[in-house]
Amino acid sequence: xxxxxxxxxxxxxxxxxxxxxxxxxxxxxxxxxxxxxxxxxxxxxxxxxxxxxxxxxxxxxxxxxxxxxxxxxxxxxxxxxxxxxxxxxxxxxxxxxxxxxxxxxxxxxxxxxxxxxxxxxxxxxxxxxxxxxxxxxxxxxxxxxxxxxxxxxxxxxxxxxxxxxxxxxxx
Amino acid sequence: xxxxxxxxxxxxxxxxxxxxxxxxxxxxxxxxxxxxxxxxxxxxxxxxxxxxxxxxxxxxxxxxxxxxxxxxxxxxxxxxxxxxxxxxxxxxxxxxxxxxxxxxxxxxxxxxxxxxxxxxxxxxxxxxxxxxxxxxxxxxxxxxxxxxxxxxxxxxxxxxxxxxxxxxxxxxxxxxxxxxxxxxxxxxxxxxxxxxxxxxxxxxxxxxxxxxxxxxxxxxxxxxxxxxxxxxxxxxxxxxxxxxxxxxxxxxxxxxxxxxxxxxxxxxxxxxxxxxxxxxxxxxxxxxxxxxxxxxxxxxxxxxxxxxxxxxxxxxxxxxxxxxxxxxxxxxxxxxxxxxxxxxxxxxxxxxxxxxxxxxxxxxxxxxxxxxxxxxxxxxxxxxxxxxxxxxxxxxxxxxxxxxxxxxxxxxxxxxxxxxxxxxxxxxxxxxxxxxxxxxxxxxxxxxxxxxxxxxxxxxxxxxxxxxxxxxxxxxxxxxxxxxxxxxxxxxxxxxxxxxxxxxxxxxxxxxxxxxxxxxxxxxxxxxxxxxxxxxxxxxxxxxxxxxxxxxxxxxxxxxxxxxxxxxxxxxxxxxxxxxxxxxxxxxxxxxxxxxx
Ligand SMILES: Cc1ncc(C[n+]2csc(CCOP(=O)(O)OP(=O)(O)O)c2C)c(N)n1
Ligand SMILES: [Mg+2]
Numbered sequence: 097x098x099x100x101x102x103x104x105x106x107x108x109x110x111x112x113x114x115x116x117x118x119x120x121x122x123x124x125x126x127x128x129x130x131x132x133x134x135x136x137x138x139x140x141x142x143x144x145x146x147x148x149x150x151x152x153x154x155x156x157x158x159x160x161x162x163x164x165x166x167x168x169x170x171x172x173x174x175x176x177x178x179x180x181x182x183x184x185x186x187x188x189x190x191x192x193x194x195x196x197x198x199x200x201x202x203x204x205x206x207x208x209x210x211x212x213x214x215x216x217x218x219x220x221x222x223x224x225x226x227x228x229x230x231x232x233x234x235x236x237x238x239x240x241x242x243x244x245x246x247x248x249x250x251x252x253x254x255x256x257x258x259x260x261x262x263x264x265x266x267x
Numbered sequence: 268x269x270x271x272x273x274x275x276x277x278x279x280x281x282x283x284x285x286x287x288x289x290x291x292x293x294x295x296x297x298x299x300x301x302x303x304x305x306x307x308x309x310x311x312x313x314x315x316x317x318x319x320x321x322x323x324x325x326x327x328x329x330x331x332x333x334x335x336x337x338x339x340x341x342x343x344x345x346x347x348x349x350x351x352x353x354x355x356x357x358x359x360x361x362x363x364x365x366x367x368x369x370x371x372x373x374x375x376x377x378x379x380x381x382x383x384x385x386x387x388x389x390x391x392x393x394x395x396x397x398x399x400x401x402x403x404x405x406x407x408x409x410x411x412x413x414x415x416x417x418x419x420x421x422x423x424x425x426x427x428x429x430x431x432x433x434x435x436x437x438x439x440x441x442x443x444x445x446x447x448x449x450x451x452x453x454x455x456x457x458x459x460x461x462x463x464x465x466x467x468x469x470x471x472x473x474x475x476x477x478x479x480x481x482x483x484x485x486x487x488x489x490x491x492x493x494x495x496x497x498x499x500x501x502x503x504x505x506x507x508x509x510x511x512x513x514x515x516x517x518x519x520x521x522x523x524x525x526x527x528x529x530x531x532x533x534x535x536x537x538x539x540x541x542x543x544x545x546x547x548x549x550x551x552x553x554x555x556x557x558x559x560x561x562x563x564x565x566x567x568x569x570x571x572x573x574x575x576x577x578x579x580x581x582x583x584x585x586x587x588x589x590x591x592x593x594x595x596x597x598x599x600x601x602x603x604x605x606x607x608x609x610x611x612x613x614x615x616x617x618x619x620x621x622x623x624x625x626x627x628x629x630x631x632x633x634x635x636x637x638x639x640x641x642x643x644x645x646x647x648x649x650x651x652x653x654x655x656x657x658x659x660x661x662x663x664x665x666x667x668x669x670x671x672x673x674x675x676x677x678x679x680x681x682x683x684x685x686x687x688x689x690x691x692x693x694x695x696x697x698x699x700x701x702x703x704x705x706x707x708x709x710x711x712x713x714x715x716x717x718x719x720x721x722x723x724x725x726x727x728x729x730x731x732x733x734x735x736x737x738x739x740x741x742x743x744x745x746x747x748x749x750x751x752x753x754x755x756x757x758x759x760x761x762x763x764x765x766x767x768x769x770x771x772x773x774x775x776x777x778x779x780x781x782x783x784x785x786x787x788x789x790x791x792x793x794x795x796x797x798x799x800x801x802x803x804x805x806x807x808x809x810x811x812x813x814x815x816x817x818x819x820x821x822x823x824x825x826x827x828x829x830x831x832x833x834x835x836x837x838x839x840x841x842x843x844x845x846x847x848x849x850x851x852x853x854x855x856x857x858x859x860x861x862x863x864x
Contacts, residue, residue: 114450114451117400117402118388118392118398118400121389121392122392125392125393129393160580160584163580164577164580164581167575167576167577167579167580167581168577170576171421171422171454171575171576171577172397173396173397173417173449173452174397174451174452176451
């Protein structure tokens, strides 16, 4: 349906699936096969006993596409539940990054100072490098990584977004 | 639970029997030999040996679509599985319940590029409703039953079960069908009652309502089709059907306008364009139906009944979506409709009573559209058979025998849809969503297996029929009296038609220069063949075909230049139909239309 391009919305969707072989391929294949965007996707088992995994996917599209994405996800056989966190009230969204910065002298001290301001933790250090661990909203991670760039940024590893609804309710 | 452990192959066979399967279409190979060995030792299941695995899937589709049961396929690993891919995709697009068992190399060799290894679950993931790789014989019985459950529940579709050879030899315990209810997959079948009331209110208030039924009705079953027919008659509204839905409402019912869509009837498409309420039931607003989306049914509110949540609001915005099984939802609609006192429609026919003057005006408008007689064609030279004429005669001479019709893909398919009139579901089998040339012959084979005494005709084109011609050998082996009615225009007619309309008549590679002699070909496969090229011989030839107890190929030489009309050119709207050759100059295909298929 030809919705105007201006209508693009970003949604964080949580999907509860059977933790079985191929389930992630099914979800990713659905997005690539139908031309939907994936901005970030994370997956891990969350219920050992019932063997359920939770996928958090951040996607974007017109309202009609977002509805389609949710409908397409829910008709996959191993999918139990699909929740559009963006639509269903307040939720918290977090991401973790490991950020390696190498350098000596003033740049090295500056990176440590900024890490302190951003509440990043040092999880590895040598005389010429740090690995910072940082958790927060993706924007905050982006800002910190941008600041590290001129200070000797070597590499970044990020988890992608995980999210959960606020309040006592259950998925 | 059975006491003694049995081998995986025996578990497979036992599960098939317990699922009520009576026939399997298949082709053997190394990886499935244990299953063939188990088949050899039993009598409950019949195996039909096809000549190519693609034929097996289409045969199973024909079987499924003419019975409402699940079709079953058995193929070997690697090339056996990859040959099945087209059929699986076809079944996915047309929502046909299929369980396809594929052999696989033993588990310890998976990933090793072993002989005849293919990543079958990987390859078939996007072309099945669901698939399984069985890695432990303890899961085998449950997965077999679950495969049937998934294939037939909700929106039906193909399911692949990939069976490594070591699993087929391993000993395990059998469990019955009750273990196959998937732990969480439960498609919603009943619609929200509040929405039912909303829909009834809309229907009651509509001045220009139109029913638009699709293949989902056929899938939902004869009971759903009967409820649909009842509702159409009670509301006394016109009704159109999609290519996949033909037979859901009797074609002889006066409310029926004929097929809708690209080669649908003028009155159906005009009614879609002009209605103020569109009631879609088990249809999916496919691009072959809607034409240009931004001009689709611009003045209507839309009600949509479908079992698949992703079909609702996919292409077209729906005012009242009713998620659920067509039959169930129609039942709810019928009882809600009957709660209010309403003017009675005359039984079995249009009364023009409901809704008063506005409704009468709507029917008058429809009659005016009908009067255009959009299937009219020029009979042309007296020594040349027009393809439309051939189908008119085929229909006239076979209708008493309640035939099952399958088709290949092309012009002949569209003409068959236009000129055959189906009064019942399950009698029309065609490849709609995927448009697979080569579907019709094996599908006819599957239909004939399910209905041994019925008249089964594959309406074919000379190009399509060659795509699975090897199945004539299967037809010979099982003495199936399948009839093949070839509309032979020596062209890939549908391709030629598009080249004429869109590409300046440059007929690039659409002519087949070295066609076989179909009479000799029939003979070679132990069938009877006949060629006919004069209109005055046609009736007699058709009679010979239907009276011959064996398989028969009737090769009908038809006008090579004929085009299929009416036609909504790609990128055009319903009210921009071409009714015949003289129309085409006025409405050239737009630039946007050119890129569409
Ligand atoms: C497997 C496959 N390949 C290609 C096509 C594209 N195609 C659609 S119709 C057609 C021509 C069919 O010719 P024929 O069977 O002679 O039927 P006609 O249109 O002449 O009636 C072709 C090539 C297709 N639908 N399926
Ligand atoms: Mg042809």
